[in-house]
Amino acid sequence: MLEAFLSSAIAMAAPILLAALGELIVEQGGVVNIGIEGAMLCGAFFGLTATWFSGSLALGLAAAIGAAVALNALFALVVVNLAVNQVVAGTAIDMLALGLTGICYRRIFGVTGRALTITPMRPLALGPLARIPIVGPALFDQNGLVYLAFVLVPIVGALIWRTRFGLELRAAGERPEAADALGLAVYRLRWQALLMAGVLSGLAGAYLTLAYANTFVEGMSAGRGYVALSVVIVGRWRAWGVAAASLLFGAAMALQFGLQAFGTAVPYQLFLALPYALTIVMLAIVGGQAQSPSALGAPYARL
């Protein structure tokens, strides 16, 4: 029971964590990408479609990454080069992704919904470690993407705080005018951050269809992208904080399935609503945004 719950929690945390790490990089650069939900959705759909046609999971992953990166690139063009309102643009990107994936889904698979299933990615058991009671399967018998997500935590942290790229990126997020005056390429830094985030969102989306549920449903990202946004805030814009917050939400999502086994006394909608409500509660507890980059969300146009 507990094993299944822990395993599930970590598995559900993974896509959120991947997307959130990408968003962390982007926000340290001063941009808020509400469109992360759309990027995940595109990654999910196009990854699945590519796998379905080609039979190759690797190709599917590549397609997922490609689709998400393309969407993020559009977002970058509008938000960095044209310096428009990031919130509204991000919302538009989400709508765009919803529409595009819907149209393509119908075009390719028809209204009848031809059985769109694939052979999912197999979990990668890490040898004898996976047999440790209770935590073994949870920690060491997961999909490859899950391991990747957690391995990326210190890597992304180091990228942001210990590299020159990170230093310059944070400066761009703190005061883009000053960074520009110092000769930092603010636009290029933000583009790079968004492209990196595209890769991570693509992987997150791919996980949803290629590993977790081996099919696609319209709107399947179901708000995970928005949860990822909250995770960055709750994690106080630090990589380990993001990891911890992702686990928390993963646990909340895992509860859905765990507690449903307890019978129908509690309505299932409660569990479906739980992650979203929890997001709000966590944000309320954590409160102010005093640790975010100072220029987060402010469009910056080079003079």
Added chain:
Amino acid sequence: MSAPRSAPARGGSAIARLAAAIRPVAALILFAVVIAIVLALVLLTLGASPVEVFADLWRGAFGDWLALTDTLVKSTPLIFTGLAVAVAFQGALWNIGAEGQLLIGALAAGAIGPALGGWPHGAAIVAMLAAGAGGGALWGAIAGGLRARREVNEVISTIMLNFVAAQVLSFAVHGPLMEASGAFPASAPIAAAATFDVYLAPSRLNFGMLLAAGLAVACYLGLFHTAAGFQLRALGRNRRASAFFGIPIARMTIGTLALAGAIAGVGGAVQVSAITHRLYETLSPGWGYEAIAVALVARLNPLAIVPAAVLFGALDNGSQAMQRAAGVSPELVYVIQALVILTLLAFDASATGALRAAILGAPAAGPDDPGAPPAALPPAAPIATRDA
């Protein structure tokens, strides 16, 4: 932003005043043209013929009396949600939650509706609308309170509340409010007394449209002719200065989001009272999100929300016909809405300032004027601004 332009032009000639009044309308027409071009491009890439599709669209939206009235009926919820978005946006409160606010308003109305059987017609209607307003206001106030007291970003909180609202509605129609036979997840029908009258049957025209238009006028007057509206717009344009001058930011935040929620909630109540007569899960095809496009096209001016809503209502109505005729899927409307928003944002962007000035005409420039007309949206301040 049309507020400065609608201020009395002192000493200008009649022609100058006429030109100033026409400018916002010209902008609206221009955007309609842009939408059409964008749609044509999208269709071409999908392999459909734009001409045929436009023809289908037109027929579907305005072709005959029934189509026309249906367009108006489909526009009505967009007016309500568009107002909910525009009013909040004027205060730089990014209300993405009109969807949830509408749903909760509908839920409240649909919950009391069946019980209003013995009431006089007028009172029943008022009760429905009041329930809708109350439910929506509550939903909006939650996000407002979180922002005012805990600095929770309202973008995220309103989106989350949308999801929660959908689940609450789902729970209600599967459970406590489920209609007697238990055959499908819908609520019991509302009492006849609580139903809006239909004008000119078999059309579905009803009082809701008039109510919406009236609300639009009220919002316009409120925003531009009252002290409270002034304070809201000031808050949206410069938060720090507003704080300096004693504008009560916390109160305005909660009040504005509650008001926006109430408006959206009334929209939900109207839908239940006039069109659906009961509750079910898929009550809204995304009106709350479409409202963002509507609000942007209207440049946040409540009066312009009405024609903008009709434009999008026509698109929604026509797209169903379009789907039947040309096989283009209904999700296309999402793509169109998204492209409209992005195009409008790009049009407003500082980088395209010269283009904009050339098309719309540059306003009188002062010594320090960089030459760009004020944009439709209030400036997006950094998310982490602390309110002293």
Added chain:
Amino acid sequence: MLEARGITRRFARTLALDGVDFHARAGEIHALVGENGAGKSTLIKIFAGRLKPDAGRVTIAGEPLAAGSANRARAAGVAAVYQSPMLFERMTWEENLALAGFGDGTGARDPRAAAARAAALARDLGFVLPPAGATLERRSVADRVRLEIIRALGADPRVLILDEPTGLLAPAELAAFLAMLRRLRGAGRAVVIVTHKLAEAIAVADRITVLRRGRRVAECRAAATDAAELAHLMLGDLASAQRAAPVADARIEGQAVADPGTTDPRCAAPVLTVEALTLDDGARRLLDSIGFTLTAGEIAGVAGVDGNGQAELIEVLAGMRTPGAGRIVMGRADDDASSGGAARSALRSAGGLAVIAQNRDSDGLILDMTLWENILLARPVRTRFTRRGWLQRSRAAAFCGELLERFQIRTATGPAGLAGALSGGNRQRLAVARAMAGAPRVIVAHDIGRGLDLRAAEAVRQMLREFAAAGGAVMLISGDLDELLELCGRLYVLSGGRLIETAAGDRDPARLGLLMAGAAS
């Protein structure tokens, strides 16, 4: 060393610079003076590569400077220190320096190398650096300016440009700063100072260039001219030059300045009483038991360097922040028994206190709104034109028009024009006009003369004098001793959150400077 010919630059319809020549020689301190709007800031931005000129050439040590590139300017040896230091608040000071390219000279942005080099330079200059790993957020303005200067020097520049550097330094630091400038010049560099303080320019510079309305009107040796002549060149007509020639560059000359002779404060009726006002931010005490009384007809001054509680005091008086303790009362101390938050709302509803903020563009005006809408921001004005919640727009606009007339604010578009279209001087006049339009009993202004040209500054001062003469009380919070000594009767000093009242008649700039820098009284 730095030579510019024929520099021209437009902004939309304004010609900011018109064929300006400039020549700063190696080993000299060259002052660039002019009114606000004369083009000084634009010119040095062009030198620093932050702006591209529309026409003209700049050469550094004989080599042409590629226009519009901050990187190239830096590579050519131009370093600039700006009036508002552009530093990264939530990053550490070492990271800030590293970002600015400060370090071992290899171009790698390494915070550790930056810290080491900064320590060495600071020793030479006699500066004190912040503790290791401290973010900039809580550092004082003086700290930041010091870091900026260290940063600029770290690049070992051939040309060092300082934009209004002395405004933010305490008078005690001024002497050390000027001495440092002289040392820098000795190393064969050209130092360019932009300033509007004529006496400073004459005292420290070797040569002076005067700009007026985008044109160079004079270049001369400092020894060969005086403040009056410079003012004349800056303004262009003798009458206003005589009026505006600063009464006091007393800080430099070391003379006491006479009291402008307002009524003896102790005889008149108190209009505003503040007692034991205290404000804490966590462990930091921002305002420490501040108390004072303002009487009718008085113009009181609060001298001090920014960062000692000025902004917080203004925010509390404006009602933006609630003090932890203390009272603010209109009238006598015993007129009102409320305190803390109640005092705040009492103030607001009484409407007798008008506050003019330091940063007019972000705190005072809404640039996107029309002039008459900006006037309405002031609560007493808004109340006047509101009937049962409804705004009387045309009456408000008409009133705005009257205000523009009365205070001689020139605009092309009248009340319906946008505030953003006004020049800096006119914006400040508007802010003052708005403050007075509410018929307050007290006006509190922070840095009221900042960024204003001589004419506008004098106009504003006149407005305040008339207000006081009519029975109002004014409190000016400022770092500009000249301005305070000219206008104010009673003087206080705000230092480290404490308000110190100076002895009546004590107007010795040197002593005041010491108090401002935090020395015990």
